[in-house]
Amino acid sequence: MEKDGYVFITGASSGIGESCARKCAAAGFNLILTARREDRLLALKKELESESVSIIVYSMDVTNHSQVESVFKAINDKEIIALINNAGLAQEKCSFEDYKWDDFQKMIDTNITGFLKVAHLAVPSIIKSKGHIVNISSIAGIEAYEGGSVYCASKAFVKMVSKSLRIDLAGTGVRVTDIAPGAVETEFSDVRFKGDTEKAKLTYQGYEPLTPEDIADSVLFCLQAPARMNVEYMLVMPTAQASATRIVKQ
Numbered sequence: 001m002e003k004d005g006y007v008f009i010t011g012a013s014s015g016i017g018e019s020c021a022r023k024c025a026a027a028g029f030n031l032i033l034t035a036r037r038e039d040r041l042l043a044l045k046k047e048l049e050s051e052s053v054s055i056i057v058y059s060m061d062v063t064n065h066s067q068v069e070s071v072f073k074a075i076n077d078k079e080i081i082a083l084i085n086n087a088g089l090a091q092e093k094c095s096f097e098d099y100k101w102d103d104f105q106k107m108i109d110t111n112i113t114g115f116l117k118v119a120h121l122a123v124p125s126i127i128k129s130k131g132h133i134v135n136i137s138s139i140a141g142i143e144a145y146e147g148g149s150v151y152c153a154s155k156a157f158v159k160m161v162s163k164s165l166r167i168d169l170a171g172t173g174v175r176v177t178d179i180a181p182g183a184v185e186t187e188f189s190d191v192r193f194k195g196d197t198e199k200a201k202l203t204y205q206g207y208e209p210l211t212p213e214d215i216a217d218s219v220l221f222c223l224q225a226p227a228r229m230n231v232e233y234m235l236v237m238p239t240a241q242a243s244a245t246r247i248v249k250q
């Protein structure tokens with residue numbers, strides 16, 4: 001892949017996004033890193049610049065559309081060779097009728113509308129560069145599970161948009177990849193359970209969960225494959241996990 005342009009990453013301040021930033025920098029990719037937490041992005045920039053790549057950071061909340069538009073305006077002269085559309089979250093895990101509307105709304109605003117806003121603004125530049133769109137969905141996008149309702153639906157949205165993009169962009173030279181992680185130990189469960197660290201920890205106890213680096217390696221594999229090769233869908237789970245709900249714990 002041509003390395004003069006930039007890889008644009010959302011949710012780059014932690015977890016899978018941060019690991020993608022580290023692995024991409026080590027592989028020589030220039031980066032545009034975005035996330036809400038600017039202090040973390042600045043620290044990451046400082047660290048990764050030792051890899052002799054160019055790093056630009058923007059504090060950006062994907063749910064704030066005017067902020068997203070401003071970022072894309074500011075990078076108008078930069079070539080985007082890949083988008084890692086990673087920002088996403090879950091809120092709660094409870095029966096549908098027990099959900100607070102605000103939790104539904106937050107997942108929709110982030111995983112659906114925010115994800116779509118970024119993709120919509122990035123795609124024209126990626127068509128120009130014959131680049132690569134990597135969307136991070138989830139096992140939840142193919143299997144509904146108890147308490148997952150809107151989160152699962154939001155990830156099914158990511159999956160369907162990925163496939164549609166793949167079809168729409170066929171023939172343009174653009175590659176589209178949907179990476180669907182299973183259980184990965186990140187801040188994901190802390191966010192889902194709103195700081196209930198005991199509940200969050202339990203999610204990953206009794207088996208070996210994936211690390212964010214495992215998913216970043218999968219992303220890099222797709223990015224670095226020859227231009228003729230499009231990995232369209234990659235479902236990556238811990239060895240102990242065989243479905244959204246079948247996790248064998250010791």
Ligand code: 8X3
Pocket residue numbers: 137138139140181182183184188244
């Ligand atoms: C994260 C994986 O199984 O908690 O998307 O929904 S899961």
